[in-house]
Amino acid sequence: MERSHGFWADAWRRYRRRPLGMLALVFVGFLVLVAALAPAIAGTKPVLCRYKGRIYAPCLGYFDRRLEPAIFAKDKFRGTYPKNLAEKDPQSWAIWPLFFQDPYRSVRADEWPGRPENPAMDQGRPSRMHLFGTDQAGVDVLAKMVHGTTVALLVGFVSMGIAGSIGIVVGALGGYFGGWIDMVTSRVTEIVMCVPTLVLILAVLALIEKPTIWHTMAIIGLTGWTGIARLTRGEFLRLKASEYVTAARAAGAGPWRIMLRHILPNALAPILVPITFGIASAILTESGLSFLGFGPPPPSASWGSILNGARSNLGMWWLVFFPGTAIFLTVLAYNLVGEGLQEATDPRLREARK
Amino acid sequence: MTATAAPDRVAPLLEIRDLVTAFDTPAGRVPAVDGVSLSIARGRTLGLVGESGCGKSVTAMSILRLVAAPGRIESGAILLDGPAGAVDLVSLAEPELRRVRGGRIGMIFQEPMTSLNPVFTVGDQVAEAVLLHRRCSRAAARERALEMLQLVRLADPERRLDEYPHQLSGGMRQRVMIAMALACEPDLVIADEPTTALDVTIQAQILELLADLRRRLGTAILLITHDLGVVAETCDEVAVMYAGRIVERAPAAELFRRPLHPYTIGLLAARPNPDAVHHDADGRAVRPPLVTIPGMVPPPQHFPAGCRFHPRCRYARGEATAAGPACSAAVPDLREVEPGHFVRCHYAGDLGPPHAVEAFRA
Numbered sequence: 001m002e003r004s005h006g007f008w009a010d011a012w013r014r015y016r017r018r019p020l021g022m023l024a025l026v027f028v029g030f031l032v033l034v035a036a037l038a039p040a041i042a043g044t045k046p047v048l049c050r051y052k053g054r055i056y057a058p059c060l061g062y063f064d065r066r067l068e069p070a071i072f073a074k075d076k077f078r079g080t081y082p083k084n085l086a087e088k089d090p091q092s093w094a095i096w097p098l099f100f101q102d103p104y105r106s107v108r109a110d111e112w113p114g115r116p117e118n119p120a121m122d123q124g125r126p127s128r129m130h131l132f133g134t135d136q137a138g139v140d141v142l143a144k145m146v147h148g149t150t151v152a153l154l155v156g157f158v159s160m161g162i163a164g165s166i167g168i169v170v171g172a173l174g175g176y177f178g179g180w181i182d183m184v185t186s187r188v189t190e191i192v193m194c195v196p197t198l199v200l201i202l203a204v205l206a207l208i209e210k211p212t213i214w215h216t217m218a219i220i221g222l223t224g225w226t227g228i229a230r231l232t233r234g235e236f237l238r239l240k241a242s243e244y245v246t247a248a249r250a251a252g253a254g255p256w257r258i259m260l261r262h263i264l265p266n267a268l269a270p271i272l273v274p275i276t277f278g279i280a281s282a283i284l285t286e287s288g289l290s291f292l293g294f295g296p297p298p299p300s301a302s303w304g305s306i307l308n309g310a311r312s313n314l315g316m317w318w319l320v321f322f323p324g325t326a327i328f329l330t331v332l333a334y335n336l337v338g339e340g341l342q343e344a345t346d347p348r349l350r351e352a353r354k
Numbered sequence: 355m356t357a358t359a360a361p362d363r364v365a366p367l368l369e370i371r372d373l374v375t376a377f378d379t380p381a382g383r384v385p386a387v388d389g390v391s392l393s394i395a396r397g398r399t400l401g402l403v404g405e406s407g408c409g410k411s412v413t414a415m416s417i418l419r420l421v422a423a424p425g426r427i428e429s430g431a432i433l434l435d436g437p438a439g440a441v442d443l444v445s446l447a448e449p450e451l452r453r454v455r456g457g458r459i460g461m462i463f464q465e466p467m468t469s470l471n472p473v474f475t476v477g478d479q480v481a482e483a484v485l486l487h488r489r490c491s492r493a494a495a496r497e498r499a500l501e502m503l504q505l506v507r508l509a510d511p512e513r514r515l516d517e518y519p520h521q522l523s524g525g526m527r528q529r530v531m532i533a534m535a536l537a538c539e540p541d542l543v544i545a546d547e548p549t550t551a552l553d554v555t556i557q558a559q560i561l562e563l564l565a566d567l568r569r570r571l572g573t574a575i576l577l578i579t580h581d582l583g584v585v586a587e588t589c590d591e592v593a594v595m596y597a598g599r600i601v602e603r604a605p606a607a608e609l610f611r612r613p614l615h616p617y618t619i620g621l622l623a624a625r626p627n628p629d630a631v632h633h634d635a636d637g638r639a640v641r642p643p644l645v646t647i648p649g650m651v652p653p654p655q656h657f658p659a660g661c662r663f664h665p666r667c668r669y670a671r672g673e674a675t676a677a678g679p680a681c682s683a684a685v686p687d688l689r690e691v692e693p694g695h696f697v698r699c700h701y702a703g704d705l706g707p708p709h710a711v712e713a714f715r716a
Contacts, residue, residue: 007473007518178423241422243468250418250463251534252456252486261482265473 011269014344021340024333031330035149038062042099042143044107046081049094059097062147082112099140101130103147103301106138126318133318135309141322148301148323152330155217155286156279162221164228164275168264171232176240176259185229193226197285205294213302216289220282227274235267269345276338280331287327303327365435366393367541367574368417368459373430375409375416377654384654386412386425388598391688394542394591399568399575401589401606403582403621405651409598410578414546417443417576418455434458434542457487460535460573464547466527470519476503476530477515483537502533506563525556529563536567542574549584561588582625586610594618597651597662600688604695614697616667620647661686661699669701 015021039059040047047059051071058081061068077084082100085092100112109117117138118124124134124141132141174185201219205211239245240263248262289295290304291311303323310319375387387409394400404410415421417432432443434454443454455461463469470479480499481492488495496515503511506529519527528548535543545564549557565588568575577589585592585606592609594602594617602615613619623645631641649666652658658665664681680686680700688698697703 243463243465244471246420246422247461247463247469247531247534248471249420250455250461251483252452252454253482254452262471266471 007265007269011341011344015340018340018343020336021344024336024340027329027333028337031149031153031333034146035153038147038150040097042101042103042140042146043097044079044081044100044102044111046085046094046096049081049085049092051085051092052089062103080111099143101140101143103139103143106134107140122313122316124316124318132322133316135306135316135319136313141306141318144301144306145303145323145326148303148306151213151286151302152283152327155213155220156283156334158214158217159220159224159282160275160278162218163225163278164271165225166222167225167228168232168271170225171229171234172236172259172264174229175233175236176255176263178237182233186233189226189229192223195223197223198288201285201289202294211294213286213295216286216295217282220285224278224282228271228278231274232267232271235270236263239263239266269341273338273342273345276334276341280334280338283327283334284331365440367396367435368576369393369431369433369435369440370413370417371431371433373413373416373432374428375412375421375425376428378424378426381655385428385598385657386654387416388657389430390595390598390600392593392600392603394574394576396541397568397572397574398590399565399577399588401585401592402576402578402595403580403585403592404595405580407651407653408595410595411546413595414461414544414576414578417544418459418461419443419451420455420461453487456483456535456540457538458541460538460540460543462528462531462535462543462545462548464550466524466531466551469531470527472519475516475518476522480530480533480537483534487538498537499533502537503530505536505567506530506533508533524552525559528552528556528560532560532563532567536571536573539571540573542576544576544578546578547580548577549581550579557584564588582621594621597657598654599662599698600696601663601698602696603688608692608695612695614691614695614702615663615699616669617647617663620645620666620668658682660684 034041039045039062043059043062045058045061045068046056048055048057050056056069056071058068058072072081072084075084075088081094085094100115101107101118106118106120107115109115115129118130118134118140120134120138121136124130124136124138126133130140130142132145134140135144170185170189174182174189197220200223201216204215204219208215236259245258245262248258253262286295286302287304287307290302291307293305293308295302295305295308303326306319306323310316314320370390370392373387373390374385376383376385378384390409390413392400392402392413402410402413412421412425416427419427421427427444430444433440434443436458441450441454443451446454470476474482477496477499480502481495484490484495484498485492488498490498500511500515503514508514508526508529514522514526514530519530522530528551532548543564548564549560552560561584564575564577567573575588577584579585589606592602592604592606593600594609594615596617602609602613602618604614609618610622613622624647626644627642631639634640647666648668652662652665660680660682661667661684667681684700686698686700688696689702691697691703
């Protein structure tokens with residue numbers, strides 16, 4: 001006997017049958033893994049170390065400066081662990097990241113016993129030591145890209161999280177209540193739709209004293225919700241008139257319960273699709289900004305800002321090829337996930353492909 | 355006619371007085387329900403009969419104020435009797451109205467295929483109906499849901515509880531709808547064409563179930579249908595609606611025995627009559643042609659003046675007996691022609707013998 005399954009279980013079953021969609025999903029999963037493990041993949045701070053009788057995880061400093069144990073600052077490590085650990089506590093040990101390379105600076109000579117200084121400028125072509133090469137300043141491109149994965153993912157999720165929340169709330173209110181509320185929300189949506197995102201970001205970044213990646217994400221989110229709002233409004237308008245919503249009202253359900261429990265779950269599938277595409281386009285926007293030099297300021301890694309480095313010297317092809325490929329694959333993956341989601345949840349396409 | 359005037363008569367559970375529900379369309383005001391008065395006693399079944407578009411569903415939706423915009427209740431009262439006296443549902447505030455919906459009045463819809471939310475299990479939906487009106491734990495609500503599914507005789511209720519609507523057949527879904535409507539033991543259930551979308555054998559089962567539940571739970575039922583056979587089997591009283599108005603109201607047996615309004619007479623005559631089938635020389639069945647009422651129900655924008663049925667009425671056209679110019683001139687009142695038998699026709703009772711069905715078959 002077939003086990004009972006709900007709408008999402010059903011959609012997942014259909015999604016799984018699409019090899020490209022699954023491949024894309026696996027790729028997104030891989031990116032999440034890389035982002036979460038970035039300090040353990042590439043870095044100059046030990047993943048785990050024993051120092052003066054206690055165990056520390058200095059690599060967490062890559063997520064947030066404050067997570068780096070204070071004792072290393074007090075003992076004047078100055079970010080150089082291998083030598084200092086050995087000199088200041090002979091009994092110490094450490095587990096090092098997979099690649100001893102820093103995403104934010106060039107590794108100096110003898111920082112790792114017996115290793116030469118990172119090559120800089122156009123000398124840094126890919127080699128055994130530096131799989132993806134080094135940039136003008138001698139920073140390892142692989143390390144930069146591994147740490148930049150976080151930015152790429154965050155840009156997508158945070159900006160579309162903001163856009164999705166605003167879009168769903170605005171669209172739901174307008175679609176469900178109609179009347180003057182719909183009038184107001186629709187007009188606001190149309191006004192926001194007219195705001196050119198890129199120009200607004202450039203203007204805001206110029207005004208803010210210390211722009212960060214969060215500002216960029218916030219602006220992408222605050223301007224990118226219009227399509228989602230329109231779609232949500234349409235879905236709510238359609239489902240509001242459905243018989244099971246009337247039945248829920250006849251059973252005594254209030255407007256909020258009807259919106260959240262009866263309409264939203266049924267409207268979610270079509271809304272998720274543009275959100276997925278939105279993630280892809282947010283990543284492209286951020287990369288574009290970084291390429292133009294409006295990305296996060298230097299001590300942070302973003303794929304787009306590596307591309308920016310290649311502008312001055314096109315001979316350094318590895319500065320274009322590797323991050324460019326990463327951006328391309330990521331955007332492609334999100335688009336494939338979106339497409340898969342659409343086909344797995346759209347009843348009309350569903351019937352056609354049975 | 356008020357309840358106080360007749361002390362021996364108990365106040366009806368639900369009394370609708372002169373209900374007018376109209377739709378404001380770009381083409382103007384369309385009164386779908388135009389001065390309907392009805393009453394239902396506790397534990398009784400009232401059948402509301404009429405053709406499509408006569409306003410019977412709008413009447414039902416008006417009771418729970420579920421008429422969607424641009425429709426609205428323009429005037430009238432809908433009095434629901436309760437422990438603290440009658441409340442008027444037309445003017446009741448939204449939060450109190452929500453307690454009535456599902457709590458004191460349950461509703462069953464025509465389309466069991468689309469009246470259940472596709473993303474939740476059957477058990478969840480019945481339990482939700484319980485939780486909306488009772489303070490109890492989720493587990494207790496689920497327990498109650500199971501009990502309700504057993505009550506409506508859904509096969510294998512434990513398993514069905516965790517199934518989704520698309521896994522159930524139409525008849526099973528309608529049983530679930532009935533379970534939801536009855537979950538909080540309402541005083542009244544409005545069943546809006548509950549069997550129209552089902553096939554004939556399932557129809558009979560569902561009607562039998564409704565009748566049985568009414569006997570056991572003492573729930574009054576407002577049964578809306580266009581099927582006179584259904585009315586004959588299940589109802590205590592019948593109201594016939596035509597073009598937004600009640601044209602005849604009587605106890606069921608009385609109505610079928612002695613219909614007094616030409617429209618009702620026509621409707622009863624239009625039923626296929628298996629007794630009239632005879633066989634010709636070759637043994638082939640010869641069926642008399644089905645009787646029809648000429649014309650169509652006029653759209654509400656084009657209701658005729660006077661009696662709204664008169665353009666289609668054979669009496670008014672002078673084909674049968676003594677009807678006359680009053681038909682197109684004045685709106686007839688709903689008169690009590692015989693005790694408990696109300697008719698909205700100028701000539702009710704004077705149409706001459708036979709009042710009945712045979713006049714149409716002539």
